[in-house]
Amino acid sequence: MAEAGLILARHHQRLGHDVSSDDPMKPLLEVKNLRVYYHTPRGPVKAVEAVNFGLKAGERFGLIGESGSGKSTMALSMMRLIKPPGHIESGEVLLDGVNVMTLSDDQMRKLRLAGIALISQGAMNSLNPVMRIKHQIADGLQSHGVRMSRQESDDRVGELLEWVGLRREVADMFPHELSGGMKQRVCIAIAISLRPRVIIADEPTSALDVVVQRQVMETLRRVQEDLEASVILIGHDMGLMAQFADRVGIMYAGRLVENGPVRDIFSDPQHPYSQLLIASLPTLEKKGLFQGIPGFPPLLLDLPPGCVFHPRCPYAMDRCAVEYPVLRPVGPNHSAACHLLDERQEVTS
Amino acid sequence: MTALLEAQHVTKIFGGGLIKKHRTLALEDFSLSIGGGQPSITGVVGESGSGKTTMARLLLGLESPTQGGVLYKGKDLRQLSRPEWHAFLQDVQIIFQDPFEVYNSFYTVDRVLTIPIAKFHLANSKRESRALVEEVLRAVGLRPEETLGRYPHHLSGGQRQRVMVARALLLRPKLIIADEPVSMIDASLRATVLDNLRQLNEEFGISLIYITHDLTTAYQISGNIIVLYRGSVAEAGDVELVVGQPQHPYTQLLIGSIPLPDPNRRWSGEAPASAIGEQAGDGMGCKFADRCPQAFSLCLGKAPPLFQTNSHRATACYLYRDYPSIRPEEMDTVFVRRTASSKIEAG
Numbered sequence: 001m002a003e004a005g006l007i008l009a010r011h012h013q014r015l016g017h018d019v020s021s022d023d024p025m026k027p028l029l030e031v032k033n034l035r036v037y038y039h040t041p042r043g044p045v046k047a048v049e050a051v052n053f054g055l056k057a058g059e060r061f062g063l064i065g066e067s068g069s070g071k072s073t074m075a076l077s078m079m080r081l082i083k084p085p086g087h088i089e090s091g092e093v094l095l096d097g098v099n100v101m102t103l104s105d106d107q108m109r110k111l112r113l114a115g116i117a118l119i120s121q122g123a124m125n126s127l128n129p130v131m132r133i134k135h136q137i138a139d140g141l142q143s144h145g146v147r148m149s150r151q152e153s154d155d156r157v158g159e160l161l162e163w164v165g166l167r168r169e170v171a172d173m174f175p176h177e178l179s180g181g182m183k184q185r186v187c188i189a190i191a192i193s194l195r196p197r198v199i200i201a202d203e204p205t206s207a208l209d210v211v212v213q214r215q216v217m218e219t220l221r222r223v224q225e226d227l228e229a230s231v232i233l234i235g236h237d238m239g240l241m242a243q244f245a246d247r248v249g250i251m252y253a254g255r256l257v258e259n260g261p262v263r264d265i266f267s268d269p270q271h272p273y274s275q276l277l278i279a280s281l282p283t284l285e286k287k288g289l290f291q292g293i294p295g296f297p298p299l300l301l302d303l304p305p306g307c308v309f310h311p312r313c314p315y316a317m318d319r320c321a322v323e324y325p326v327l328r329p330v331g332p333n334h335s336a337a338c339h340l341l342d343e344r345q346e347v348t349s
Numbered sequence: 350m351t352a353l354l355e356a357q358h359v360t361k362i363f364g365g366g367l368i369k370k371h372r373t374l375a376l377e378d379f380s381l382s383i384g385g386g387q388p389s390i391t392g393v394v395g396e397s398g399s400g401k402t403t404m405a406r407l408l409l410g411l412e413s414p415t416q417g418g419v420l421y422k423g424k425d426l427r428q429l430s431r432p433e434w435h436a437f438l439q440d441v442q443i444i445f446q447d448p449f450e451v452y453n454s455f456y457t458v459d460r461v462l463t464i465p466i467a468k469f470h471l472a473n474s475k476r477e478s479r480a481l482v483e484e485v486l487r488a489v490g491l492r493p494e495e496t497l498g499r500y501p502h503h504l505s506g507g508q509r510q511r512v513m514v515a516r517a518l519l520l521r522p523k524l525i526i527a528d529e530p531v532s533m534i535d536a537s538l539r540a541t542v543l544d545n546l547r548q549l550n551e552e553f554g555i556s557l558i559y560i561t562h563d564l565t566t567a568y569q570i571s572g573n574i575i576v577l578y579r580g581s582v583a584e585a586g587d588v589e590l591v592v593g594q595p596q597h598p599y600t601q602l603l604i605g606s607i608p609l610p611d612p613n614r615r616w617s618g619e620a621p622a623s624a625i626g627e628q629a630g631d632g633m634g635c636k637f638a639d640r641c642p643q644a645f646s647l648c649l650g651k652a653p654p655l656f657q658t659n660s661h662r663a664t665a666c667y668l669y670r671d672y673p674s675i676r677p678e679e680m681d682t683v684f685v686r687r688t689a690s691s692k693i694e695a696g
Contacts, residue, residue, distance in 0.1 A: 066535035209396035209562060210606040214616060239608030243615050262612045280536050281610045282565045284592055292540035296505050
């Protein structure tokens with residue numbers, strides 16, 4: 001209780017006229033050695049395996065992965081929303097130094113939305129079709145113990161709607177009266193209603209057209225900057241990541257294989273998978289400059305020994321089939337998990 | 350020369366009956382002719398609600414047009430005799446978006462390949478049938494021994510979609526309509542499926558209509574492109590021209606909204622404020638006028654015709670009203686034709 005109290009106390013302090021005394025170098029959110037498995041009759045499916053990363057306050061982190069890479073499982077585990085047969089095997093998720101894995105269910109419930117908010121995939125389709133938008137936004141506030149008169153509630157909802165670029169009148173509408181982009185903005189309004197410190201957005205625009213996608217992403221960026229919150233954007237669209245993120249992590253078969261500043265990763269990717277993934281992107285400038293990655297992603301039930309990428313890797317060595325490479329630094333704030341980088345270091349040193 | 354498949358002034362309106370009074374204009378006065386000479390790849394690009402899937406369904410005979418007609422070898426689809434319909438089913442194939450839903454999960458993937466062989470009497474014996482199946486699987490880069498006998502859930506999305514490409518190839522069609530074939534496939538496998546489609550065109554001489562919301566893949570694969578907006582053609586022509594120097598404000602907006610995979614070239618400025626669906630078009634004037642930054646009085650009166658701004662491009666926008674206008678059925682006269690070496694002629 002004390003720990004959750006601490007988070008909430010800091011949170012409320014921040015809501016007031018707070019002077020942040022936090023060390024700016026210290027990460028706001030830290031994921032340490034997280035392992036999440038789905039237990040099936042045929043054995044454990046290792047959806048997330050030994051993932052480590054940190055997130056600074058105000059940072060936009062992009063978590064890139066293809067289907068089955070464990071990126072959505074990451075989002076759910078950080079919110080502690082994994083349901084059986086999924087299970088968090090080990091690891092810590094530290095928010096402001098407090099391990100959320102040790103909180104009681106009730107403390108965790110209070111932390112969601114107030115400390116960490118999730119905009120899940122297809123969130124706009126989970127709006128209640130028979131409830132007016134204002135009640136859906138106020139619902140989150142009320143369940144977190146915010147007591148308001150009807151007038152105060154309407155004012156608060158109106159402010160939130162204007163914040164995400166919608167008209168106040170939207171409050172009295174039902175979800176079916178809104179377009180996809182408007183519904184997704186309502187979801188952003190709900191997510192920011194308690195001014196969370198971390199917003200996790202899991203493919204927030206995957207069902208939207210490009211023009212609307214751009215509008216929604218720019219809305220998300222604007223509110224994130226206003227709030228000085230951190231964002232973890234989860235997705236597979238490399239273009240969106242390049243546009244939105246400050247830093248990206250690349251996941252493959254449950255592992256984080258590379259993590260670094262967005263410009264470094266796109267201009268000089270270190271892991272062979274990152275290199276091939278970036279080379280597989282079609283462009284609008286020249287025809288035929290992109291190539292697929294040979295082979296297929298591994299089944300998580302039956303992962304290859306050693307490096308999970310070695311069966312598809314053009315540079316695979318004997319060592320890759322036996323030993324899993326750990327993440328090692330390759331530049332400022334940049335790390336990658338590949339044995340090739342060892343070899344290179346030995347050559348240069 | 351009679352075209353293989355031709356849409357003539359096709360309009361499709363949904364609703365408007367006794368029960369559902371609300372009318373939706375899905376496609377308006379659309380004309381296109383495919384497969385007259387050289388095999389071609391035509392990209393059809395549009396957002397959701399632009400009418401691109403309705404167009405595919407009309408061309409396949411899955412919907413009947415409200416006005417106009419779809420002709421197969423010069424004959425309206427609704428008047429085809431049984432044998433002609435059978436020939437149509439073999440000549441025109443579809444690849445759907447979702448490589449998960451087209452399979453029956455109780456059967457192995459072999460079934461989607463053996464059924465067309467039986468239906469169209471493509472083989473005389475089991476051995477011949479097997480040889481045919483193996484041939485088409487190899488043509489799309491799959492190993493038959495790793496694919497046959499497996500259940501759909503054993504295969505990845507990319508593999509499943511390639512089996513669908515193989516199935517389409519099996520019938521040696523003259524035209525394949527691919528409706529968002531790669532939008533549910535991961536980036537690393539997308540290129541391979543696109544390559545398969547290109548191969549069908551180049552090696553087997555099959556024409557392709559590639560329908561998508563994704564301008565980048567459409568650019569990569571198509572020779573000509575049609576940009577649809579709320580059921581009407583906004584811009585059409587040589588893909589290099591349309592994507593390289595878009596003329597219609599809508600095409601410009603679309604291209605400007607694509608998130609480029611380059612952190613050094615980020616979206617600049619605020620996104621355009623108005624969004625699709627906020628105002629319902631009533632069919633008067635240009636459908637894009639309510640979102641168009643350059644709209645003027647002319648745009649609100651009457652829908653713009655296609656103006657031929659270049660020998661290989663037509664744009665439906667009054668900004669180009671000084672150029673000669675062309676009728677909708679003349680749209681494909683601006684398309685570039687490929688030469689035998691499959692290089693695109695200079696536009």
